[in-house]
Amino acid sequence: MRIGALYSGGKDSTYALHWAFLQGHDIACLLTVYPEARGSWLFHYSGLEAVKYQARAMNIPLIYKVAKVGEKSEEKALDDIIYEAIRKYKIEALVAGALLSDYQRMRISMVAEKYGLPVHTPLWRINQEKYLCEVIRHGIKFIIISLSVYGLPKDLVGKIIDLEYAEKIISLSKKIESNPAFEGGEAETLVVDAPLFKKKLKVIGKRIDLGPYEAIYDIEHIYLEDKTLSSYSKL
Numbered sequence: 119m120r121i122g123a124l125y126s127g128g129k130d131s132t133y134a135l136h137w138a139f140l141q142g143h144d145i146a147c148l149l150t151v152y153p154e155a156r157g158s159w160l161f162h163y164s165g166l167e168a169v170k171y172q173a174r175a176m177n178i179p180l181i182y183k184v185a186k187v188g189e190k191s192e193e194k195a196l197d198d199i200i201y202e203a204i205r206k207y208k209i210e211a212l213v214a215g216a217l218l219s220d221y222q223r224m225r226i227s228m229v230a231e232k233y234g235l236p237v238h239t240p241l242w243r244i245n246q247e248k249y250l251c252e253v254i255r256h257g258i259k260f261i262i263i264s265l266s267v268y269g270l271p272k273d274l275v276g277k278i279i280d281l282e283y284a285e286k287i288i289s290l291s292k293k294i295e296s297n298p299a300f301e302g303g304e305a306e307t308l309v310v311d312a313p314l315f316k317k318k319l320k321v322i323g324k325r326i327d328l329g330p331y332e333a334i335y336d337i338e339h340i341y342l343e344d345k346t347l348s349s350y351s352k353l
Contacts, residue, residue, distance in 0.1 A: 196225065
């Protein structure tokens with residue numbers, strides 16, 4: 119089946135894409151909607167400038183649209199991008215990394231139903247603690263690019279999250295009663311390497327503190343780096 123992957127560049131959409139590939143689907147294209155500002159309930163915001171690099175790293179075509187923040191404008195952008203994927207790449211289904219958000223899942227399903235497309239959401243309602251570790255065990259490497267929850271240390275921002283960090287996040291999340299996979303908006307992630315990546319991303323930036331428990335990773339440069347060589351080249 120020819121699949122269009124709703125893709126934000128974070129761990130969830132990358133894992134869903136990975137799942138679709140392992141199921142034997144043909145990944146026809148990536149679909150990314152970039153909200154103009156923070157505050158979207160439907161789309162990821164931080165780090166979306168990296169998606170074009172990720173698409174090239176995987177050698178998968180990308181459809182990329184910018185949308186104003188707001189329910190109607192975001193749904194229209196989603197409709198437009200799905201229609202373009204059907205017309206240009208003949209997709210037969212969608213895959214999305216939705217975890218817990220009924221709002222997100224319903225909006226995607228409503229637009230997909232309009233075009234007769236089934237939607238695969240392999241992460242829906244799975245155990246969040248096990249999932250965080252499973253992502254890492256599957257070889258998906260990601261950094262935290264925004265943090266907005268009291269109780270998680272800001273020094274996690276910009277770090278590649280390995281199993282040791284994951285266990286720390288899970289432990290702290292239990293104490294502060296937050297979602298360890300960040301589905302509550304606690305953090306946003308950016309994948310720098312994964313099994314489908316033919317090259318990996320080298321992301322250079324710095325942490326900027328926005329408040330007592332809020333911080334972002336300000337990306338200054340992104341490079342594609344050969345996995346077998348130490349040298350890298352800028353796009």
